[in-house]
Structures are given as C-alpha cells and as structure tokens.
Amino acid sequence: MTLCPSSxxxxxxxxxxxxxxxxxxxxxxxxxxxxxxPSASARAPLHRLSxxxxxxxSLAASSSYAFSPLKCRRYSPLPPRAFSNQRASSMSTVAAxxxxxxxxxAREDIKEILNSKFCHPILVRLGWHDAGxxxxxxxxxxxxxxxxxxxxxxxxLKHAANAGLVNALSLLQPIxxxxxxxxxxxxxxxxxxxxxxxxxxxxxxxxxxxxxVSSAEECPEEGRLxxxxxxxxxxxxxxxxxxxNDKEIxxxxxxxxxxxxxxxxxxxxxxxxxxxxxxxNSYFKDIKAQIDEDLLVLPTDAAIFEDPxxxxxxxxxxxxxxAFFKDYAEAHAKLSNLGAKFDPPEGIVLDGVQGxxxxxxxxxxxxx
Numbered sequence: 001m002t003l004c005p006s007s008x009x010x011x012x013x014x015x016x017x018x019x020x021x022x023x024x025x026x027x028x029x030x031x032x033x034x035x036x037x038p039s040a041s042a043r044a045p046l047h048r049l050s051x052x053x054x055x056x057x058s059l060a061a062s063s064s065y066a067f068s069p070l071k072c073r074r075y076s077p078l079p080p081r082a083f084s085n086q087r088a089s090s091m092s093t094v095a096a097x098x099x100x101x102x103x104x105x106a107r108e109d110i111k112e113i114l115n116s117k118f119c120h121p122i123l124v125r126l127g128w129h130d131a132g133x134x135x136x137x138x139x140x141x142x143x144x145x146x147x148x149x150x151x152x153x154x155x156x157l158k159h160a161a162n163a164g165l166v167n168a169l170s171l172l173q174p175i176x177x178x179x180x181x182x183x184x185x186x187x188x189x190x191x192x193x194x195x196x197x198x199x200x201x202x203x204x205x206x207x208x209x210x211x212x213v214s215s216a217e218e219c220p221e222e223g224r225l226x227x228x229x230x231x232x233x234x235x236x237x238x239x240x241x242x243x244x245n246d247k248e249i250x251x252x253x254x255x256x257x258x259x260x261x262x263x264x265x266x267x268x269x270x271x272x273x274x275x276x277x278x279x280x281n282s283y284f285k286d287i288k289a290q291i292d293e294d295l296l297v298l299p300t301d302a303a304i305f306e307d308p309x310x311x312x313x314x315x316x317x318x319x320x321x322x323a324f325f326k327d328y329a330e331a332h333a334k335l336s337n338l339g340a341k342f343d344p345p346e347g348i349v350l351d352g353v354q355g356x357x358x359x360x361x362x363x364x365x366x367x368x
Contacts, residue, residue: 103179149210152184153215168191172188183211196255206333244334244335257280260276270296272301
C-alpha cells in the first residue's frame with residue numbers, strides 16, 4: 001500500500017476536473033476530503049477498478065451509460081451559474097421546511113444521476129462537508145455551523161477543503177430547480193445518504209426538514225474541516241468538536257471504501273479499495289492486510305489501526321461487515337443532523353425510520 005503524506009478523513013470524489021467556468025470556484029490546494037473520495041486521474045491500475053457487485057443493479061445499469069470496469073464515466077458539470085453569483089433569488093430563499101412528496105421525487109432523480117454519472121463519492125462528500133462544519137461549543141443557529149445548506153455559497157466553496165465540490169452542486173442544481181420545496185440543506189444530505197445506499201451500503205435512518213441559511217454572511221469560517229495531519233490527534237480534534245466519538249470516527253472512516261483521491265485535491269491519485277464504487281468493509285480489510293501496494297493509505301487511515309482506541313473498532317469492522325453497517329448508518333445519520341435547524345422540529349421521515357433528535361445542548365455538553 002502507498003502511504004500518502006496528505007491527510008483527510010472526508011471522502012474525496014470521482015468527479016472530473018471542473019470546466020473553465022468552474023475553475024474560479026475551486027482551488028488547487030490539497031486539503032480536501034470527509035467523509036468522506038476522488039477522480040478519473042487516479043494512478044491505481046485500471047484493471048483493478050472492477051465493477052460493483054452484480055447484485056447492485058443500481059450501479060451497474062443505466063439507460064444512457066454502460067458501466068465499464070476499465071474507467072469511470074466522465075461528465076461535463078453544468079455551468080455553476082447559481083454558485084458563482086449569489087444574486088439569484090432561489091439561492092437566498094429560506095424554505096421553512098421541505099415537502100415530503102418532493103423529497104421522495106428528488107431522491108428518485110438522484111438515483112438516476114448516480115446510475116448514469118457514477119458520482120457516489122462526491123455526493124457523499126458534499127453532504128459530509130455541509131454538516132462537518134458543526135461546532136458543539138456554539139449553540140446558536142446558524143453560527144454553530146452544520147447541515148444548513150451554506151455550502152452553496154461561493155465563499156464557502158472556495159475553502160480549500162471543498163475543492164471540486166462545485167461539480168457536485170452542478171449535478172444537484174437542476175434537481176433543486178425542479179423541486180423548489182426541498183431545501184439545499186436537505187438536498188445535500190438526501191444525496192449523500194442515497195449515494196451510500198445505492199452503492200450497496202446500509203439504509204441510513206435519515207430525517208428531513210432542515211432549514212437553509214439565507215446569505216453568504218452566515219457561512220462558517222474556513223478551517224473547521226479536516227486538513228493536514230497529525231493523524232489520530234487531528235481526527236479527534238476535528239470530530240470531537242462535532243460531538244462525535246472514537247467509534248463514530250472509525251465507522252465514518254469506512255466510507256473511504258468509495259472513491260479515489262485526486263492529485264489536485266489530496267496530493268495522491270489512487271483508490272483506497274479495488275472496487276471503489278461498492279460500499280462494504282473492504283477499506284478495513286485492505287488496510288489491515290496491507291498486501292496491495294497499489295492501494296492508498298493516508299496517515300489518518302493508518303492511524304485507525306495504530307491508535308489503541310481506534311484499533312478496537314477497526315479490527316471489529318474488518319471481521320464483521322454487519323457491525324460496520326450498523327455503526328456506520330447510525331454515525332452517518334448523526335453527522336447529517338449536526339447543527340441543523342428542523343422545521344417541523346421533529347423533522348420529516350420518508351421511510352418510517354429516523355435517527356436521534358438533534359439537541360444542540362446535548363452535543364455541547366462535552367460528553368460522547
């Protein structure tokens with residue numbers, strides 16, 4: 001395995017380089033990733049990029065594209081007209097709540113995009129980065145950050161950790177325009193959870209009804225997302241700030257089973273796993289085995305098997321995929337709720353299952 005010096009936890013994306021119109025909104029700085037994954041320029045041998053498991057028909061079939069194990073389909077993102085200029089009224093309207101029927105329809109449209117663009121990693125990353133700015137020591141919304149749709153504004157898109165996410169926004173903007181009753185905050189989290197599920201991952205106990213911030217002035221300051229190492233301590237510094245614990249850090253790290261790093265965003269160009277569009281526990285198994293030099297291991301990846309507290313969970317997930325799926329689903333749902341303001345307060349449930357209610361005071365207590 002290759003140990004890459006640049007460290008991130010959030011997934012990078014498999015999106016192509018942005019077109020000229022989007023270039024001004026991205027940065028060549030390498031600090032990008034959370035969850036949760038990266039690009040067609042990866043250095044992993046093409047013969048290793050095999051197709052998802054045959055039972056995962058949502059990834060293998062498309063009316064307009066035939067999946068090939070030899071390459072990831074490229075796409076041309078829509079011009080980021082709504083992101084480079086925030087004067088458009090649709091970008092600054094606060095929706096009190098999302099409409100359940102429109103949420104369900106939007107989810108079906110997201111599935112179509114996933115089936116044709118194979119953009120699961122970058123949509124996971126989008127949701128993680130919108131939620132990942134949450135600071136548990138701040139109770140006031142929206143100053144506390146979190147899942148509030150602020151990532152649609154140019155000032156936040158330009159944060160180094162968000163390099164390339166304009167491509168994800170370009171994919172979702174037509175859906176937002178089609179379903180005006182869905183907030184950006186909900187759309188980002190809906191896309192992230194749907195991408196995990198469609199890649200063969202667990203069902204995420206999501207709820208919706210997140211309220212959007214109304215202006216770029218409400219965006220969080222830069223520096224709240226993971227950046228360069230010091231591996232284990234850095235992971236704890238970032239995720240403890242959000243109110244997440246060691247088990248949740250390791251479970252969320254497992255999302256690196258999806259996607260590849262991009263040289264222009266992380267300094268590396270490889271995948272963490274051979275089947276990088278399939279969600280399973282191979283991330284933990286491959287790091288533990290360390291038998292493939294072509295696969296990527298960042299310092300933060302290595303830390304989950306080196307740090308004693310992290311290693312307990314990493315070893316468990318390498319041996320037990322069901323345990324990983326259970327803990328990952330809970331951690332993803334918790335992350336998606338961080339900092340969000342819900343209207344109605346109890347949120348909107350699409351499938352009869354939801355995670356715990358977000359209470360800022362609980363996350364501000366300093367307790368796991």
